Amino acid sequence: xxxxxxxxxxxxxxxxxxxxxxxxxxxxxxxxxxxxxxxxxxxxxxxxxxxxxxxxxxxxxxxxxxxxxxxxxxxxxxxxxxxxxxxxxxxxxxxxxxxxxxxxxxxxxxxxxxxxxxxxxxxxxxxxxxxxxxxxxxxxxxxxxxxxxxxxxxxxxxxxxxxxxxxxxxxxxxxxxxxxxxxxxxxxxxxxxxxxxxxxxxxxxxxxxxxxxxxxxxxxxxxxxxxxxxxxxxxxxxxxxxxxxxxxxxxxxxxxxxxx
Ligand SMILES: NC(=O)C1=CN([C@@H]2O[C@H](COP(=O)(O)OP(=O)(O)OC[C@H]3O[C@@H](n4cnc5c(N)ncnc54)[C@H](OP(=O)(O)O)[C@@H]3O)[C@@H](O)[C@H]2O)C=CC1
Ligand SMILES: C[C@H](O)[C@@H]1OC(=O)[C@H](O)[C@@H]1O
Numbered sequence: 001x002x003x004x005x006x007x008x009x010x011x012x013x014x015x016x017x018x019x020x021x022x023x024x025x026x027x028x029x030x031x032x033x034x035x036x037x038x039x040x041x042x043x044x045x046x047x048x049x050x051x052x053x054x055x056x057x058x059x060x061x062x063x064x065x066x067x068x069x070x071x072x073x074x075x076x077x078x079x080x081x082x083x084x085x086x087x088x089x090x091x092x093x094x095x096x097x098x099x100x101x102x103x104x105x106x107x108x109x110x111x112x113x114x115x116x117x118x119x120x121x122x123x124x125x126x127x128x129x130x131x132x133x134x135x136x137x138x139x140x141x142x143x144x145x146x147x148x149x150x151x152x153x154x155x156x157x158x159x160x161x162x163x164x165x166x167x168x169x170x171x172x173x174x175x176x177x178x179x180x181x182x183x184x185x186x187x188x189x190x191x192x193x194x195x196x197x198x199x200x201x202x203x204x205x206x207x208x209x210x211x212x213x214x215x216x217x218x219x220x221x222x223x224x225x226x227x228x229x230x231x232x233x234x235x236x237x238x239x240x241x242x243x244x245x246x247x248x249x250x251x252x253x254x255x256x257x258x259x260x
Contacts, residue, residue, distance in 0.1 A: 012098025142185025194252025
């Protein structure tokens, strides 16, 4: 097992890629704090999704707790670390994964929507990394941080002008954090998923033409599944990657390099 006895926090861990990371971490021997956000309306279904992930982790023989909170709020990151200390005694691994992509045209993009996407995707990553790194530093045993950036850090999208800069920002954050935290034995890397089948792109891909176009561009011949990303995150979080920091790994079935 790659993460035997490690104590992990996964932001946005209730669905999609984050859920995949939670389960892979547990398979690899880690205990997991599962963060999610119920939203302003405190949606019951979202609480249920997080509770189900906790139950799945426990069925794998590991410990887990669900912690609700909007990652855009810096205090939520502090609370996640405190929850990990209370439940497991500390933090060894952070997967900073929570993110949103409400597709919208550029010319009439509401300022509030732009701000929300930046606050969740980039602000949330910044504060989660800062809170986890402070705890790892206090423990004195180093740690590993893996952020979910995106292929969208490298290429654009007409309906993603608010989103792609946040993913480039997360990529850059991991590079700078790798330098800032290397002296404390804390490694910082990112994954850049391509087109992964989750709720985030359900509406966008409901257009069969767009789905078909994307599908044909992927050399490995299929959309990604959350597990495809989760296994790479577990590798980067583990000692198998002990000399890897500041790196970004595309997990896209070859989509990025396929120009023609
Ligand atoms: N799917 C894809 O093709 C790609 C995704 N990514 C990135 O992967 C990450 C995960 O996306 P994906 O799994 O696809 O999306 P999903 O919509 O399936 O899952 C998003 C997760 O993030 C949580 N979340 C959303 N907003 C917040 C918030 N404000 N605070 C805390 N948690 C929150 C959700 O919790 P809840 O259920 O409670 O809302 C959910 O667990 C994102 O950062 C995304 O940008 C990158 C490249 C490609
Ligand atoms: C949500 C999109 O379908 C998905 O998100 C990303 O980061 C990828 O680039 C895809 O566009």
